[in-house]
Amino acid sequence: MSFWFWHGLRKGIQSTRYPARAENTPGVSPGRPVNTDFSTVEEAQLAAEICPTDAIVAHGKSTYVNPGKCVHCQLCLHSLQSPMNWETGYEWTRLPADGKEALPFPASFAKSMHIMVVDAGDCGACLHEVKQLNNPLYNMHRLGFFLTATPRTADLLLVVGPVSENMRGPLLKTWEAMPTTRKVMAVGGCAIAGGVFGKSFMCACGVSAVLPVDFEVPGNPPPPLAILHGLLVVAGRKSLNSPRPISEGRP
Amino acid sequence: MTITGSFLVAIFVACAAGVFASALLGHKQVPTVLSIAGALSSILMVLTSASVLLMGQPFEAALWTLDGFGRFTIHLDSVSSIFLLVSGVVYFSVSLFAGSFLKHQTDEAHPHLYYAILYFALMAAVVLILVAGDIVLFLISWECMSSLCFLLINYDPKGQLDKSAGYIMLAMSEAGFLAVAVAFLLLARSATDFSFTALRSACATLSPDTLWLPFLLGFFGFGVKAGLVPVNFWLPRSYTAAPPIFIPVFAGITLNLGFYGILRLNADLMHAGYGTGLVALITGSITALVGILYATTDGDMKTMLAHSSIENAGIIVAALGAFLVFRAFSQPVAAALALSAVLYHMVNHSIYKTLLFEGAGHVEAATGTREMDQLGGLARFLPELSAIFLIGCLAISAVPPFNGFVSEWMTLQSLLRSAVLASTSVRIVFALCGAALALTAALAVTCFVKTYAMNFLGIRRGSWELHVKAQATSKFPLAFLAVICLLLGILPTYVLPILNQSVESLAGASVTTALVQPFFTATPENAQLPPAFLADFHNLGAQTGRGLVPGRGLVVLLRGGETNPVVFAMSPSYSIIALVILFAAAWFVFRRLTRQRTLVKRPVWAGGIPRLLPLLTYTPTGFSNPVRVVFQAIFRPNIVEDTRQTVAVHFRTAIHRQREEIHVVDRLILQPVGAAARGIADFLAGMHHGKLNAYVVYVLVFLLLVLFVYRAT
Amino acid sequence: MATHSSPIAGGNIAGLADLTGMIVERFGDQVAQLRAGANFILTLSVGQPSALPTLAQFLFWEHGCLFGGITAEEHSNHWQIHYTFLLPGSGWIDVEFSMALETKTLPSIVTEVHAADWHEREIEDLFGIHFENHPRLGDFVLHDQIWHEGIDPMRKTFSAERPQLERKVDLEWQPLLVVGDPGSFAMPVGPVYEGGIGESLHFLLETVGEDVIRAAPRLFYNYRAVEKIAEGRSIPDALLLAERFAATSAFAHSLAFCLAAERIAAVEAPPRAAALRVLLAELERLRHHAGAIAAICESTALAVAAAQASIIEEQLLRASCVFTDHRYLFGLNTPGGLNRDFELEQCKTLLATVDKAESDLRILERRLRLSSSFLDRLEDVGVVIGESARDLNLVGPIGRASAQHCDLRRACSYSGYGRLAFDVPCETEGDGYARLRILFAEATQSARLIHQVADTLEGGPVRVAYEVNHAGAALGWTEAPRGAALHWLRVDERGIVERYRAITPSFNNWLGFHVAAENFAFQDFPIILATFGLSATECDR
Numbered sequence A: 001m002s003f004w005f006w007h008g009l010r011k012g013i014q015s016t017r018y019p020a021r022a023e024n025t026p027g028v029s030p031g032r033p034v035n036t037d038f039s040t041v042e043e044a045q046l047a048a049e050i051c052p053t054d055a056i057v058a059h060g061k062s063t064y065v066n067p068g069k070c071v072h073c074q075l076c077l078h079s080l081q082s083p084m085n086w087e088t089g090y091e092w093t094r095l096p097a098d099g100k101e102a103l104p105f106p107a108s109f110a111k112s113m114h115i116m117v118v119d120a121g122d123c124g125a126c127l128h129e130v131k132q133l134n135n136p137l138y139n140m141h142r143l144g145f146f147l148t149a150t151p152r153t154a155d156l157l158l159v160v161g162p163v164s165e166n167m168r169g170p171l172l173k174t175w176e177a178m179p180t181t182r183k184v185m186a187v188g189g190c191a192i193a194g195g196v197f198g199k200s201f202m203c204a205c206g207v208s209a210v211l212p213v214d215f216e217v218p219g220n221p222p223p224p225l226a227i228l229h230g231l232l233v234v235a236g237r238k239s240l241n242s243p244r245p246i247s248e249g250r251p
Numbered sequence B: 001m002t003i004t005g006s007f008l009v010a011i012f013v014a015c016a017a018g019v020f021a022s023a024l025l026g027h028k029q030v031p032t033v034l035s036i037a038g039a040l041s042s043i044l045m046v047l048t049s050a051s052v053l054l055m056g057q058p059f060e061a062a063l064w065t066l067d068g069f070g071r072f073t074i075h076l077d078s079v080s081s082i083f084l085l086v087s088g089v090v091y092f093s094v095s096l097f098a099g100s101f102l103k104h105q106t107d108e109a110h111p112h113l114y115y116a117i118l119y120f121a122l123m124a125a126v127v128l129i130l131v132a133g134d135i136v137l138f139l140i141s142w143e144c145m146s147s148l149c150f151l152l153i154n155y156d157p158k159g160q161l162d163k164s165a166g167y168i169m170l171a172m173s174e175a176g177f178l179a180v181a182v183a184f185l186l187l188a189r190s191a192t193d194f195s196f197t198a199l200r201s202a203c204a205t206l207s208p209d210t211l212w213l214p215f216l217l218g219f220f221g222f223g224v225k226a227g228l229v230p231v232n233f234w235l236p237r238s239y240t241a242a243p244p245i246f247i248p249v250f251a252g253i254t255l256n257l258g259f260y261g262i263l264r265l266n267a268d269l270m271h272a273g274y275g276t277g278l279v280a281l282i283t284g285s286i287t288a289l290v291g292i293l294y295a296t297t298d299g300d301m302k303t304m305l306a307h308s309s310i311e312n313a314g315i316i317v318a319a320l321g322a323f324l325v326f327r328a329f330s331q332p333v334a335a336a337l338a339l340s341a342v343l344y345h346m347v348n349h350s351i352y353k354t355l356l357f358e359g360a361g362h363v364e365a366a367t368g369t370r371e372m373d374q375l376g377g378l379a380r381f382l383p384e385l386s387a388i389f390l391i392g393c394l395a396i397s398a399v400p401p402f403n404g405f406v407s408e409w410m411t412l413q414s415l416l417r418s419a420v421l422a423s424t425s426v427r428i429v430f431a432l433c434g435a436a437l438a439l440t441a442a443l444a445v446t447c448f449v450k451t452y453a454m455n456f457l458g459i460r461r462g463s464w465e466l467h468v469k470a471q472a473t474s475k476f477p478l479a480f481l482a483v484i485c486l487l488l489g490i491l492p493t494y495v496l497p498i499l500n501q502s503v504e505s506l507a508g509a510s511v512t513t514a515l516v517q518p519f520f521t522a523t524p525e526n527a528q529l530p531p532a533f534l535a536d537f538h539n540l541g542a543q544t545g546r547g548l549v550p551g552r553g554l555v556v557l558l559r560g561g562e563t564n565p566v567v568f569a570m571s572p573s574y575s576i577i578a579l580v581i582l583f584a585a586a587w588f589v590f591r592r593l594t595r596q597r598t599l600v601k602r603p604v605w606a607g608g609i610p611r612l613l614p615l616l617t618y619t620p621t622g623f624s625n626p627v628r629v630v631f632q633a634i635f636r637p638n639i640v641e642d643t644r645q646t647v648a649v650h651f652r653t654a655i656h657r658q659r660e661e662i663h664v665v666d667r668l669i670l671q672p673v674g675a676a677a678r679g680i681a682d683f684l685a686g687m688h689h690g691k692l693n694a695y696v697v698y699v700l701v702f703l704l705l706v707l708f709v710y711r712a713t
Numbered sequence C: 001m002a003t004h005s006s007p008i009a010g011g012n013i014a015g016l017a018d019l020t021g022m023i024v025e026r027f028g029d030q031v032a033q034l035r036a037g038a039n040f041i042l043t044l045s046v047g048q049p050s051a052l053p054t055l056a057q058f059l060f061w062e063h064g065c066l067f068g069g070i071t072a073e074e075h076s077n078h079w080q081i082h083y084t085f086l087l088p089g090s091g092w093i094d095v096e097f098s099m100a101l102e103t104k105t106l107p108s109i110v111t112e113v114h115a116a117d118w119h120e121r122e123i124e125d126l127f128g129i130h131f132e133n134h135p136r137l138g139d140f141v142l143h144d145q146i147w148h149e150g151i152d153p154m155r156k157t158f159s160a161e162r163p164q165l166e167r168k169v170d171l172e173w174q175p176l177l178v179v180g181d182p183g184s185f186a187m188p189v190g191p192v193y194e195g196g197i198g199e200s201l202h203f204l205l206e207t208v209g210e211d212v213i214r215a216a217p218r219l220f221y222n223y224r225a226v227e228k229i230a231e232g233r234s235i236p237d238a239l240l241l242a243e244r245f246a247a248t249s250a251f252a253h254s255l256a257f258c259l260a261a262e263r264i265a266a267v268e269a270p271p272r273a274a275a276l277r278v279l280l281a282e283l284e285r286l287r288h289h290a291g292a293i294a295a296i297c298e299s300t301a302l303a304v305a306a307a308q309a310s311i312i313e314e315q316l317l318r319a320s321c322v323f324t325d326h327r328y329l330f331g332l333n334t335p336g337g338l339n340r341d342f343e344l345e346q347c348k349t350l351l352a353t354v355d356k357a358e359s360d361l362r363i364l365e366r367r368l369r370l371s372s373s374f375l376d377r378l379e380d381v382g383v384v385i386g387e388s389a390r391d392l393n394l395v396g397p398i399g400r401a402s403a404q405h406c407d408l409r410r411a412c413s414y415s416g417y418g419r420l421a422f423d424v425p426c427e428t429e430g431d432g433y434a435r436l437r438i439l440f441a442e443a444t445q446s447a448r449l450i451h452q453v454a455d456t457l458e459g460g461p462v463r464v465a466y467e468v469n470h471a472g473a474a475l476g477w478t479e480a481p482r483g484a485a486l487h488w489l490r491v492d493e494r495g496i497v498e499r500y501r502a503i504t505p506s507f508n509n510w511l512g513f514h515v516a517a518e519n520f521a522f523q524d525f526p527i528i529l530a531t532f533g534l535s536a537t538e539c540d541r
């Protein structure tokens, strides 16, 4: 069995340099639509109409995107004559729209933050992207982020999924079992605004309907680096890019 | 009449007074009489033995002479005094417990007067056994004791109970009694009279080889009472069947009588060869291992404790075997160490096992069940009992600062002393037995972690309700024993000198000078101790506590020589101080750190399910199942009933398997012996067919056989 | 036999013709109607409910059909229940039974076809139709702890937007435990996964300590009622749901949905789109299998191998992202083809990554074969014998590891798989190692398929106009990475979804999980779980 050790060493260091340096390998992020100024009002209107989740709001010739609602269907990119602008970053973490002022953890958490992940009706993509943070390419342990199996020792509750009715109880139980210094991060469009599932008798339309959310990572799913950025923000090691979301896409 | 004699008489008077008072005062007052008269006589027992131990002189008295049986004598020496002392302490607790317990048990199932009479009678019989100075008195009182035990277990005016436990016990006791009687008579052939003194001098003249038979007869005869493999199968059954107030007596007193018998007959009277010691050592080790295996896996609280008594008996007898071997090899110091371990462990076992059995009785009365699978969460219902029971569990699992640790450590250390023996094969036997005992000690921890955690912690698994009245039973008798557990655990340096008299008389070396070094009183120039030895210990820092710790504090188990300068020493007295300081410091630091914080209690985390149900928590059976699996070869479980109800292969609606285990001793000894006995009986019955010719042939064949044997010799 | 509405027609449905004859012979009048439609579907209308179990028995056991699933539909005045079977190599058999809305009982076919167990339980829970003789109904999708009896959310009268009721958790609720050995108890695992990151599902490991006697999953924590909320949506909106209820096989599910929608409108995707769909589906399979292999390595604590497999997986995710702008292939399928086209350069880059991934997986497999301690933990662990796999109709790699060689790409080709050359690997041991071998072998086949498609890619449009102007229903099927996925779609004349039913491979295979999880050592539990590689969210929908 010792050859595994050797094979492991031979691969060398594979981890990304992020956050020390930006990661630009193609494919780490699918990007996302951003506010676009069109040349005509009609084009803007078309863009707003094509969006299945009303994430795009037209205002004159300009369109505004609510990233929390975008389900990344790519219609506004591929099915429009004049497509929306497309941004390729991944530092998307934002504060929730409800106006609550959430502060990151104090400095003592910066090098060691324990994360409890709860799947609350997620489609598997967001959870899978969180799982990718464990693989050597992202390796979140090097940054002092650890997964924990019990909420008792968890600092951050990372929730994916729109909160299905059957998971509402377990999710609340987990939250209640955590120390009161806890913070909650909603990861993915579904966890922020219900995504394609919306509000129904079985879906709570986002985590904020159940728990107070402190941070949001939009994306459908947000790529691992976006989640990593979220963790860094929570730990107080990165700043938010846009401190407030543009509410409902309108300035 | 000396003071000892007066105390002794007073014991019997108090017992008799107890019987009469219970009879006269009636049903209601019996519990009170039981407590008062019982406590009084037990205090008198303690005083009797204390007077002997303090004066350092055995007490002797001649009673009367019976034609053909010689003179009845009373002889109370240091060995029997130790046993009497322990019996006194145990009886004190049990009397108070029994009184308080019976006060709340007014139903038919507890015939107060009957219990009281038997209780005092048994007490008197026990004292008689311990003070008997000759064979006849000893055997008579032994027989009394056995019959009383039988009567206790099989008290069943309505004829509802299963009486097999009592009968098996009676049969085994009688067999043991016969063996012991034969052993005594074999020795008495060459003695002038029936007194122990005469026997001792007679034995000295016999060669070790001729002592083999009396040794084995005596060892296994007394082993019946002591619970040794393979003659102990009666023990778990009858302990389980015994009334709650009497099991502590069985475990704390009558069990000891077995050791007393072995010590008296096989160690004191006889000086047999080292082979006999090895027999004891091996038997003891096997007993200990078998005992603890069944204790760990048993689900009934009383039966579990009974198996644990067997385990402790095994440890004691193993140490006794080591003593016999060392003595036979003329290693008095090592022998003294082993013997003090024997006595120390015997004392300890009586104390904590009494405590645990009283606790178990308490639990049974309060909850109505002994099934550990049904219990759970008792700490919330019975907080004081839980704390006391925890001390008992810690003590029996040999966790410092309680007494079990001291004696078990001494036992293992004395086995390690086998290095002084010349014979390699004997050393190997010692090593194997030491390993068995170490395994036993580890399993004992598992067993009592299970017992405490599964019964007192967690959540209630069964559907029982707490009986409020039974809950009111006094916890003082248990607390009293718990304190003794602690004292015996932290002050071995004061206990060992008390044991020393008997050790010296049997081993021929003083355990005090060998083990308990008077460091604080000794100066390097002190001539009592070799200077090199003292210098060693000064370097070790043994005098660090001088001036702080009063008196002796260190037990030195081994001091190596020039070539092998190893030192084994322990000091429970110091370690308790360290323990207290550590706990206090930890508590202080914790308080400092959490001063500013608020404590929030949250429900148990169980993966997000709404509530942790009792059926989702570990059961004692589940906890001990790994042991059951690992030692499958010994347990040989048999699945007697396997119901897998299925509608179709895929729909399994129920899986229900009933396991049956036949105890390894039953399987290997009781069943074959029983079958053989039945076979012989059948064979003999077959011979009685009434045909004259055949009878003539039998006579002829027998005649020829006799002639042949005669010719051959 | 009453009427033949249309003669059986079609290329490779000769098997169905034979079957028709036999059914006419065997069942005569009990089968009221026998219609062979296009798209390899033979519809049998059953008049008498009592004929259902015998017919199911005949199809499943005597004729060797595979079980697809049961779909209940509520029409304005009657129930329509579809029992779907597959005759491998020929086509689908849709046994249809109608009954008045007031009738709420049906004979259960579960005693004949065990694989129907969960389908019936689901229908009982969601529609309130009772199945006679089913041994274990209730507490399935709607957990009894929080849902009352009598809520039938899939009924048309139940509004999906209904505000959430204040629900009280029943704290006294006791799970049904099967093991009654003395001293037995159950170790609860989940629903909030205790090992780090995992899906929400709950197990009760029934044990008497040491060995686990039985472990049955309790699912549907992720139930988002996709089938319910799809009703009333337009086809493109419903497609979003079909694509996103199980992201790890998003493409396969959206493809199945699109195929169904296309069948309703009698539209066929252009050849270039069909070929690209195969390419994307195989890319998804390759990525999924790399992830599943990583999970198996991780469950045995073989850290280096797990790391290397997950690097392969991440490289494939990145390649998918470069190729399609989405790491999980969202937003590509649309009824009538694909939303976008790809350029030759893009395909070449993708091919390079696929080749690299494939060769890396080969190397990994070779090394794993040499790790005896790894193999020890997989061999003879979680065994599902062939009979059980057949009995419970296990699909996908799990079924193929237990000698069930059904693969929809072969058994009932779609999207042009019939023209491509590939092997369907099959093993017979049915243990964890067999399942691992299947994963490796299928990954190789996927890479081979991707190559074939890329090499023979024709030009042309990737999309045809799609419009529905008549009511209709159709079945779409794909071989998703975890096995057969069946999507049943019924739309009205405006193209609004009336009933959508997704039968997923995880739903099928979770049913069989308990067979592999009987009498095993506790520490093998994560391994059995990982070698099954099932998704709770795909099952729950």
Ligand code: SF4
Binding pocket: A033, A050, A051, A052, A053, A054, A055, A056, A065, A069, A070, A071, A072, A073, A074, A075, A076, A077
């Ligand atoms: S990608 Fe986002 S913004 Fe664009 S159409 Fe789709 S959901 Fe709307």
